[in-house]
Amino acid sequence: MYFENRQYIQKPPTKVSNMTQTPVRILGLSGEYRPTSKSGMMVNLALSCAESKGAEIIFWDCAEKPLPFVGEDGCWENENVKEFQTLASSCDAFFVCSPEYHGTMSGVMKNTFDWLYDKHIGGKPFGLMCTLGGMQNSNTLNHMRIMLRWLHAWPVPEQLAIGHVKDAFDEDGGAEYKSTIANSINATYNGISVQDTWEDQERYLIEDKIGKYKNHYYARYEDGKIVEVWKLDCNDVLAIVLPKAQKQYPKKKAGNAKDPRIGVTISKKEIYAVGTCILG
Numbered sequence: 001m002y003f004e005n006r007q008y009i010q011k012p013p014t015k016v017s018n019m020t021q022t023p024v025r026i027l028g029l030s031g032e033y034r035p036t037s038k039s040g041m042m043v044n045l046a047l048s049c050a051e052s053k054g055a056e057i058i059f060w061d062c063a064e065k066p067l068p069f070v071g072e073d074g075c076w077e078n079e080n081v082k083e084f085q086t087l088a089s090s091c092d093a094f095f096v097c098s099p100e101y102h103g104t105m106s107g108v109m110k111n112t113f114d115w116l117y118d119k120h121i122g123g124k125p126f127g128l129m130c131t132l133g134g135m136q137n138s139n140t141l142n143h144m145r146i147m148l149r150w151l152h153a154w155p156v157p158e159q160l161a162i163g164h165v166k167d168a169f170d171e172d173g174g175a176e177y178k179s180t181i182a183n184s185i186n187a188t189y190n191g192i193s194v195q196d197t198w199e200d201q202e203r204y205l206i207e208d209k210i211g212k213y214k215n216h217y218y219a220r221y222e223d224g225k226i227v228e229v230w231k232l233d234c235n236d237v238l239a240i241v242l243p244k245a246q247k248q249y250p251k252k253k254a255g256n257a258k259d260p261r262i263g264v265t266i267s268k269k270e271i272y273a274v275g276t277c278i279l280g
């Protein structure tokens with residue numbers, strides 16, 4: 001029948017890697033040049049998380065291996081294009097982050113996708129992210145989602161838009177922010193989920209919660225304006241937080257506390273003792 005072999009009817013994913021046998025292979029694509037760009041950093045953060053769960057990760061950097069514009073002289077014989085398409089075919093899943101330029105994905109991002117076809121990425125899952133100079137919105141994510149439909153790929157429902165992205169990273173990468181409108185500066189880490197053992201709890205705080213971000217910034221507001229900002233190194237934060245968390249741990253673990261999760265406050269005295277004043 002005429003419709004039976006139509007290529008553009010969406011099919012569910014057919015290729016599923018078994019993580020216990022072969023690590024899932026994930027390719028990271030950025031709509032900005034270099035891993036140090038904001039979108040590059042977002043992709044690499046996602047790749048690092050996947051790597052920690054056992055995935056094999058690869059990042060394609062258009063600064064190192066540029067992809068020509070589709071249609072420009074010599075583009076069809078370009079070696080980078082061939083390598084890129086072979087690599088994409090060999091990967092099971094993709095993390096993508098584009099900056100929002102004029103309300104949509106960047107030209108670099110679109111041109112990267114213009115080199116991919118159903119035969120390279122069809123049926124494979126995509127995690128979508130977007131960075132914005134202004135307010136967070138979903139336009140770029142939606143546009144990428146629609147584009148991927150044309151390629152028969154499967155963007156997952158979860159997606160991430162990072163508005164005012166300049167504030168999300170500093171010179172050492174991702175940063176933690178806390179703010180208060182209290183009369184004295186302080187920083188509270190609350191909602192810390194309780195782990196099975198104190199060793200697990202310590203590891204969780206070091207690796208997933210506090211040590212994950214090198215620099216922690218604390219700000220105090222007065223009448224809607226920031227009047228004071230301090231910067232602390234994660235090791236100093238951990239030196240303060242770990243003993244306080246350890247003290248709370250047995251009660252929280254036993255389920256005898258009103259709030260089941262751990263919460264630790266760093267006082268003004270502690271901040272002033274080890275922090276660097278940025279403002280105020």
Ligand SMILES: Cc1cc2nc3c(=O)[nH]c(=O)nc-3n(C[C@H](O)[C@H](O)[C@H](O)COP(=O)(O)O)c2cc1C
Pocket residue numbers: 032037038039099100101102103104131132133134135165166
């Ligand atoms: C040509 C151009 C257009 C842009 N358009 C938008 C836009 O429509 N909305 C927005 O929030 N940011 C816009 N921005 C800011 C970028 O989203 C922001 O620069 C990007 O997320 C990456 O941050 P970075 O330049 O610090 O690496 C634009 C930037 C450029 C260069």
